[in-house]
Amino acid sequence: MPESSVQELSNDDLPPTPDFDSYPVPADVVEAAVEAEGSQLRVVWSDGRVSRYHAIWLRDNATDKENLNLDTREQRSDITALPEGIAITAARVEPCGALALRWNVGSVVSRFHPGWLYVNDYSNGAAKVAVDVAPLLWDAETLPEPSTFDGARILEDDVVLEDWLKAVCRQGIARLRNVPCDEGMVARVAARIGPVRDTNFGHVFDVRVAEGPGSNAYSTAALTPHTDLPTREYQPGLQFLHCLRNDSAGGQALMVDGFHLTQVMRDRDPQTFRCLTEIDWPNNNRALDTDYRWPSPVIVLDGKGEVRELRVVPFLRAPLALPFEEVEEAYRALRRFFEAVKDPRYQMRLDYAPGDLVVFDNRRILHGRAAYDERSGERWLQGCYGEREELLSRLRILARQRRARQLQSL
Amino acid sequence: MPESSVQELSNDDLPPTPDFDSYPVPADVVEAAVEAEGSQLRVVWSDGRVSRYHAIWLRDNATDKENLNLDTREQRSDITALPEGIAITAARVEPCGALALRWNVGSVVSRFHPGWLYVNDYSNGAAKVAVDVAPLLWDAETLPEPSTFDGARILEDDVVLEDWLKAVCRQGIARLRNVPCDEGMVARVAARIGPVRDTNFGHVFDVRVAEGPGSNAYSTAALTPHTDLPTREYQPGLQFLHCLRNDSAGGQALMVDGFHLTQVMRDRDPQTFRCLTEIDWPNNNRALDTDYRWPSPVIVLDGKGEVRELRVVPFLRAPLALPFEEVEEAYRALRRFFEAVKDPRYQMRLDYAPGDLVVFDNRRILHGRAAYDERSGERWLQGCYGEREELLSRLRILARQRRARQLQSL
Numbered sequence: 085m086p087e088s089s090v091q092e093l094s095n096d097d098l099p100p101t102p103d104f105d106s107y108p109v110p111a112d113v114v115e116a117a118v119e120a121e122g123s124q125l126r127v128v129w130s131d132g133r134v135s136r137y138h139a140i141w142l143r144d145n146a147t148d149k150e151n152l153n154l155d156t157r158e159q160r161s162d163i164t165a166l167p168e169g170i171a172i173t174a175a176r177v178e179p180c181g182a183l184a185l186r187w188n189v190g191s192v193v194s195r196f197h198p199g200w201l202y203v204n205d206y207s208n209g210a211a212k213v214a215v216d217v218a219p220l221l222w223d224a225e226t227l228p229e230p231s232t233f234d235g236a237r238i239l240e241d242d243v244v245l246e247d248w249l250k251a252v253c254r255q256g257i258a259r260l261r262n263v264p265c266d267e268g269m270v271a272r273v274a275a276r277i278g279p280v281r282d283t284n285f286g287h288v289f290d291v292r293v294a295e296g297p298g299s300n301a302y303s304t305a306a307l308t309p310h311t312d313l314p315t316r317e318y319q320p321g322l323q324f325l326h327c328l329r330n331d332s333a334g335g336q337a338l339m340v341d342g343f344h345l346t347q348v349m350r351d352r353d354p355q356t357f358r359c360l361t362e363i364d365w366p367n368n369n370r371a372l373d374t375d376y377r378w379p380s381p382v383i384v385l386d387g388k389g390e391v392r393e394l395r396v397v398p399f400l401r402a403p404l405a406l407p408f409e410e411v412e413e414a415y416r417a418l419r420r421f422f423e424a425v426k427d428p429r430y431q432m433r434l435d436y437a438p439g440d441l442v443v444f445d446n447r448r449i450l451h452g453r454a455a456y457d458e459r460s461g462e463r464w465l466q467g468c469y470g471e472r473e474e475l476l477s478r479l480r481i482l483a484r485q486r487r488a489r490q491l492q493s494l
Numbered sequence: 495m496p497e498s499s500v501q502e503l504s505n506d507d508l509p510p511t512p513d514f515d516s517y518p519v520p521a522d523v524v525e526a527a528v529e530a531e532g533s534q535l536r537v538v539w540s541d542g543r544v545s546r547y548h549a550i551w552l553r554d555n556a557t558d559k560e561n562l563n564l565d566t567r568e569q570r571s572d573i574t575a576l577p578e579g580i581a582i583t584a585a586r587v588e589p590c591g592a593l594a595l596r597w598n599v600g601s602v603v604s605r606f607h608p609g610w611l612y613v614n615d616y617s618n619g620a621a622k623v624a625v626d627v628a629p630l631l632w633d634a635e636t637l638p639e640p641s642t643f644d645g646a647r648i649l650e651d652d653v654v655l656e657d658w659l660k661a662v663c664r665q666g667i668a669r670l671r672n673v674p675c676d677e678g679m680v681a682r683v684a685a686r687i688g689p690v691r692d693t694n695f696g697h698v699f700d701v702r703v704a705e706g707p708g709s710n711a712y713s714t715a716a717l718t719p720h721t722d723l724p725t726r727e728y729q730p731g732l733q734f735l736h737c738l739r740n741d742s743a744g745g746q747a748l749m750v751d752g753f754h755l756t757q758v759m760r761d762r763d764p765q766t767f768r769c770l771t772e773i774d775w776p777n778n779n780r781a782l783d784t785d786y787r788w789p790s791p792v793i794v795l796d797g798k799g800e801v802r803e804l805r806v807v808p809f810l811r812a813p814l815a816l817p818f819e820e821v822e823e824a825y826r827a828l829r830r831f832f833e834a835v836k837d838p839r840y841q842m843r844l845d846y847a848p849g850d851l852v853v854f855d856n857r858r859i860l861h862g863r864a865a866y867d868e869r870s871g872e873r874w875l876q877g878c879y880g881e882r883e884e885l886l887s888r889l890r891i892l893a894r895q896r897r898a899r900q901l902q903s904l
Binding site (some may be wrong): 321 | 513515550563616619690691727783787791809812813817821832894
């Protein structure tokens with residue numbers, strides 16, 4: 085490589101990154117030393133940070149043509165194609181700031197983008213976080229109504245879209261107002277995030293009084309707050325409800341932050357909490373043409389013991405099949421749970437006006453409603469389902485587009 | 495109730511069940527005794543079985559109008575509406591065979607179908623199993639090719655449908671042949687089971703060489719066996735692939751039973767198995783307009799320590815962010831895993847002919863392919879995704895329809 089000063093080289097000389105994101109360069113590599121017989125690399129940065137990377141990790145994330153298909157940014161091969169003792173034989177900092185490595189196999193030189201290397205420095209516990217919206221737990225006092233945004237131009241306006249979706253991540257629920265009251269609009273709004281999840285209730289479902297209803301939801305009955313479709317292996321991650329008409333008396337929506345409720349329960353009544361995480365309750369749908377069944381605890385924990393989701397619907401409970409001596413305790417815990425759900429201190433209450441569109445995290449937020457009187461007027465909501473990963477993906481893309489604009493304007 | 499003999503009463507006098515299924519009556523209730531201050535019921539059957547049920551369990555599953563909406567077969571109320579000390583005050587066997595109970599609250603009489611009670615007798619460990627298809631693990635020797643059925647009339651033929659779907663439950667994969675080679679047919683076949691799951695790749699995706707491919711799958715490259723979309727919170731449960739054209743050399747499909755492979759690994763290399771169940775590997779898609787990320791272990795266990803699913807794709811692996819000293823062990827375990835995946839003893843190999851339609855459990859079966867040569871001819875598959883609960887639901891409905899026909903013909 086010819087001698088040249090950094091000034092003569094533009095950012096365009098930096099190698100590609102393993103993804104399509106943009107990476108600022110917060111510090112330069114001032115030293116790169118091969119260590120541990122080539123199995124590790126020590127990097128000293130201009131801001132004083134010292135990082136270490138493993139040879140196998142660097143090779144696995146390299147963007148050279150041997151490792152990566154640059155059209156798709158997907159790896160070409162799996163790691164069995166690498167020798168077990170993959171080692172770095174030479175390291176050099178290029179004038180443009182890239183780190184160039186040679187290996188004990190092949191002849192390829194792998195070049196690394198310093199901004200990408202810096203942000204992925206796992207030796208200092210750093211990790212790239214593309215979307216960082218901390219969840220904010222709430223009850224009726226701390227969040228008496230959902231964060232609300234003007235949805236009149238939601239099909240075009242990315243700024244409102246990002247604010248609205250961030251509120252959903254944070255509070256598990258957020259509302260648009262003034263969304264045009266067109267039939268099917270709810271699916272068009274949902275598609276701003278990602279694909280709609282079709283179910284046996286269709287692409288879009290109508291929440292209104294129906295002849296021979298396939299669900300209690302399609303009657304005027306009160307509904308205890310619940311999650312939708314826990315009868316499936318995986319409940320939908322998001323639910324969208326759009327009010328097209330509402331002249332009826334009653335029907336107020338009830339929303340409960342299940343993450344908050346279970347946190348309080350874990351502190352105050354650990355026996356009930358534990359029982360709700362351990363007992364598989366059978367959730368079966370009842371229909372003529374489908375028969376979904378998926379037993380699950382009411383509170384599902386992740387591998388680290390944190391609450392991952394709630395799965396519970398009081399009107400699709402099938403016969404519990406437990407050892408005889410465990411049945412009464414299981415019912416006692418379930419009763420405690422629903423007593424908490426019905427406690428007004430946990431319940432956000434909201435009235436739907438035409439044009440309101442509410443989205444909520446169906447694994448976190450329990451939703452229900454008061455009974456209503458169909459003789460007093462019409463009540464018509466349209467709904468659809470989506471997934472939580474689509475929400476996160478959309479937020480990352482919106483953030484990526486903002487970062488790219490910022491880098492361009494530097 | 496007036497005196498009458500059983501002979502005068504038809505089966506139509508039996509009360510409804512809490513679902514839409516049909517229940518034979520294998521034995522009659524000969525004695526029903528209230529015990530434990532009304533909190534339990536002891537039932538003696540004509541075949542000698544003795545069962546016990548709790549009052550709370552019976553009340554929760556009662557089909558009287560107070561508890562159940564008979565239009566939807568969904569419960570009207572949650573259990574907080576019941577008194578804590580719900581008790582049975584009287585029990586009687588009706589001439590038609592129904593068990594009738596009175597309670598210490600209200601005036602409703604709850605009547606139970608004896609066939610339903612018998613099959614849901616949890617006190618004897620019995621539980622209703624609507625679909626009982628035991629999984630059958632396989633390797634290249636025990637299942638050299640998938641179970642294969644004639645798909646020429648799959649859109650109408652329920653008998654072939656049930657046989658085909660049972661094979662999918664059992665072996666995780668099954669094939670139809672002679673499916674009409676119409677574009678979009680794959681989604682029409684999938685809709686015989688349940689709704690198609692749309693993704694960013696569309697309702698139906700085309701697996702063939704594309705300009706500027708959004709995925710390695712849309713090139714001629716070899717693909718190491720993997721699961722699809724582990725970048726999502728929940729990978730699709732089913733994948734359908736329908737061959738419309740195949741004149742090209744190469745491109746043989748590779749299928750691996752991940753449940754079998756991990757069972758062997760658990761026995762022979764428990765350290766690697768454990769590492770693969772504990773380390774979160776980041777799976778990130780790479781695209782311009784979506785950015786899905788969902789870190790997960792390669793082997794996901796359920797609450798009982800059994801393998802629930804595999805989540806792994808070698809070409810969407812993002813930078814591992816672990817404590818420095820754990821990185822090399824994580825890569826070692828991943829290498830062992832892929833070495834096993836590439837071992838021909840685990841790989842079913844199959845050639846696609848036009849009209850072949852393969853469906854497999856995307857959480858259990860790893861699928862890949864050999865490279866192929868686009869100059870030798872065209873290769874075009876169409877695919878779509880579905881869910882495992884739809885498969886189980888469809889099998890239950892097909893079985894329910896068969897049972898109903900059997901009962902009618904008795």
